[in-house]
Amino acid sequence: MQESLTTKPGASAAPISPARACAFVVLVATALCVAAWGGRGAAYAAPVAALPAVIDPGTFGPPSFDEDFAHFDAGTDQTRPAHPHRWRTVKGDGGPAAPANRAMSAMSLAVDADYRGTDNGAPLGINPFTTGPQGLTITARKVSPALQARMFGRQWASGLLTTKFSFEQHQGYFEADMDLPVCQKGAWPAFWVVPAKGPWPLHGEIDMPETIGDGKIHWGTISGATGRKEEAHVVTPGDCSRSWHRYGMLWQGDSVGYYYDRHLVGQAKAAADYTEPMYIILNLAVGGSWPGPPDPAATQITMRVRRVSAWPLLR
Numbered sequence: 428m429q430e431s432l433t434t435k436p437g438a439s440a441a442p443i444s445p446a447r448a449c450a451f452v453v454l455v456a457t458a459l460c461v462a463a464w465g466g467r468g469a470a471y472a473a474p475v476a477a478l479p480a481v482i483d484p485g486t487f488g489p490p491s492f493d494e495d496f497a498h499f500d501a502g503t504d505q506t507r508p509a510h511p512h513r514w515r516t517v518k519g520d521g522g523p524a525a526p527a528n529r530a531m532s533a534m535s536l537a538v539d540a541d542y543r544g545t546d547n548g549a550p551l552g553i554n555p556f557t558t559g560p561q562g563l564t565i566t567a568r569k570v571s572p573a574l575q576a577r578m579f580g581r582q583w584a585s586g587l588l589t590t591k592f593s594f595e596q597h598q599g600y601f602e603a604d605m606d607l608p609v610c611q612k613g614a615w616p617a618f619w620v621v622p623a624k625g626p627w628p629l630h631g632e633i634d635m636p637e638t639i640g641d642g643k644i645h646w647g648t649i650s651g652a653t654g655r656k657e658e659a660h661v662v663t664p665g666d667c668s669r670s671w672h673r674y675g676m677l678w679q680g681d682s683v684g685y686y687y688d689r690h691l692v693g694q695a696k697a698a699a700d701y702t703e704p705m706y707i708i709l710n711l712a713v714g715g716s717w718p719g720p721p722d723p724a725a726t727q728i729t730m731r732v733r734r735v736s737a738w739p740l741l742r
Contacts, residue, residue, distance in 0.1 A: 478677055478679065478682055478684035478691055478694055479677075479684075479691065480690065480691050481689060481690055481691070482600065482675065482677060482684075482686050482689045482690075482691070483689070484600055484602065484675075484689075484736070484738050486741075487599070487600060487738035487739065487740065487741060488738065488739075488741065489738075490736045490737060490738050491594075491596055491599065491737050491738060491739045492590070492594045492596070492707070492735070492736060492737040493734070493735075493736045493737075494513070494734065494735045494736070495562060495733070495734050496558045496562045496563040496732070496733075496734075497558075499514075499556065499558045499563065500512050500513040500514060501513070501514035501515070501516055501539070501556065501588060502514075502515070502516065502539075503515070503516055503517055503523075503539065503541060504516075504517075504592055505517060505519060505522075505523050505528075506519075507592050508592070511592035511593050512592075512593065513590065513593045513594075514588040514589065514590065514593070515588065515589045515590070515591050515592055515593075516537065516539040516586070516587060516588060517529055517537065517539075517587070518530075518537070518587065518589070519591065524545070524547075526579045529542075529587075530579065530581070531585065531587060531615075531710055531711075531712035531713075531715075532615060532712040532713060532714050532715030532718075533581075533714060533715050533716065534581055534582050534583050534613075534713050534714030534715060534720065534721075535567060535581055535582075535583040535584070535585050535615075535711075535712045535713040535714060535715075536578045536579060536581040536583070536584055536585070537555075537585060537586055537587035537710065538551060538553050538554075538555060538578070538584045538585070538586065539554065539555070539556070539586070540553075540554040540556075544574075544577030544578060545576075545577050545578065545579060546577055548577070551574060551577065551578075551584070553568060553570070553574075553584045555567065555568070555584065555585050555586030555711075556586050556588075561731060561733060562604075562731060562732050562733035562734065563731065563732045563733075564729055564730070564731050564732075565585065565586040565588075565616075565709070565710070565711045565729065565730050565731075565732070566585070566586070566711075566727060566728070566729050567583050567584065567585035567586075567614075567711050567712075567713045567727065567728040567729070568583065568584050568585070568726065568727055569582060569583055569725065569726045569727070570582065570583065570584050582713075582714075583713040583714065583721075583728075585710070585711045585712065585713060585728075586710065586711060587708065587709070587710035587711075588708070588709045588710065589706060589707065589708045589709075590706045590707045590708075591623060591706045594706060594707065594737070595622075595623060595704035595705055595706040596704050596705065596737055596739060597702075597703065597704040597705070598678045598679060598680075598739075598740050599677075599678060599679075599737055599738050599739045599740050600675060600676070600677045600678075600737065600738045600740075601620060601635060601675065601676045601678070601707065601736075601737045602673055602674065602675035602676075602686070602734075602735070602736050602737070603618045603673070603674050603675075603709070603732055603734070603735045603736075604671060604672070604673050604674075604732070604733040604734045604735075605618065605671070605672065605674060605730065605731060605732050605733070606669055606670060606671050606672075606730065606731040606733075607638050607665075607672075607730050608638070608640065608669070608728055608729065608730060609638045609640070609642060609643075609644065609665035609666060609667055610640060610641075610642045610665065610667035611640050611721070611725075611728055612640045612718075612719070612720075612721050612722050612725075613640055613713055613714050613718050613719060613720050613721025613722065613725070613728075614638070614639070614640045614711070614713060614718065614721065614728045614730075615637065615638070615639055615640070615711070615712040615713060615714070615715060615717070615718045616637065616638055616710070616711045616712075616730040617634060617636075617637035617708070617709070617710055617711075617712070618634075618635055618636065618637070618674055618707075618708070618709055618735075619632060619633060619634045619635060619637065619707075619708050620632070620633050620635070620676075620705035620706060620707055620708065621633075621705055621706065621708065622703035622704065622705050622706075623703070623704070623706060624703050627651070628649045628650060628651040628656050628657075629651040629652075629700055630651070630700050630701065630702060630703040631648065631649060631650050631651070631698060631700055631701045631703075631705070632647075632648070632649040632650075633647070633648050633649075633676060633678065633683060633705070634646060634647040634648075634649075635674060635675070635676035635685065636674055636685065638665060639717055639718035639719075640718050640719075640721075641718075642664070642665050642667055643662050643663065643664060643665050644662070644663045644664070644665045644674075644687065645660060645661075645662055646660070646661040646662075646663070646676075646685040646692075646693060646695075647659060647660040647661065647695075648683055648695045648696070648697070648698065650698030650699075650700055650701070651700060652698045652699040652700035657698060659695040659696065661685055661692070661693030661694075661695065663685075663687060663692045663693065671731075671733060672687060672688055673686070673687070673688050673689055674686070674687065675687075675689060678697060678701070679697075679740060680697070681696065681697050682694055682695070682696065682697055683695045683696070683697050707735065707737070709732060709735065711728065711729075711730045713728060
């Protein structure tokens with residue numbers, strides 16, 4: 428889920444035999460832009476490894492990562508500290524004053540309670556993160572023109588969390604129990620993994636998944652193994668009722684499988700450059716070239732996350 432310059436493809440392609448939903452793969456191609464977050468790339472081959480139709484994470488043993496947000500440990504951690512927070516609230520690109528450090532889309536910026544704006548003045552007073560009995564809520568808010576001037580012109584303040592300094596894993600099963608704004612125009616929540624090593628898209632990206640307000644769930648893999656950006660997309664029906672669902676991804680051998688409520692709904696090839704451990708990202712972007720703008724009357728958008736977990740493969 429890279430936006431600054433990204434344009435995501437639409438969905439029209441051959442079906443993939445899912446377990447519970449009608450899934451489609453979209454394979455698109457164009458030149459690689461290593462330094463920028465964006466562009467489309469050359470398609471790669473279909474997976475060969477068989478994946479379970481229904482997954483039980485308990486068969487993998489104890490989780491390697493398990494977060495229920497009973498104690499929310501988050502901080503800016505612009506560079507790796509001696510004792511990092513569990514969740515980092517910036518991307519870390521370009522330095523603390525760079526737009527890329529917090530930009531999530533052309534319309535939204537990742538903030539936290541300590542963010543002081545482009546003028547490094549008083550904190551903006553916007554905290555997108557709240558926790559309670561139902562876990563974590565990330566709230567995107569439309570801001571005033573005065574605050575937009577302190578946010579690189581972005582109209583929406585929202586939140587991003589990563590485990591870049593606290594957790595990463597090569598292969599295994601990753602899962603988040605979430606309530607997503609699947610059918611809210613302009614809302615772009617995402618649960619994804621990327622490697623600490625780059626530059627992007629070298630060593631890959633897995634979107635597991637993201638939604639863009641069109642009533643569908645968008646899953647995808649990205650690779651830079653051939654020197655060109657390569658993408659494979661799976662699109663499945665979403666739930667507009669704002670209900671809880673488990674969104675999961677099994678990365679095993681040369682295959683990546685996508686799981687909705689622990690049922691396989693699609694899969695893709697794990698590219699040759701998927702050789703590095705990847706860390707988890709949760710974020711709620713608003714607007715941008717792919718989802719388009721939100722409803723002009725909208726002032727708030729939320730995503731809720733009850734639990735985030737990962738399990739290693741059995742050795």
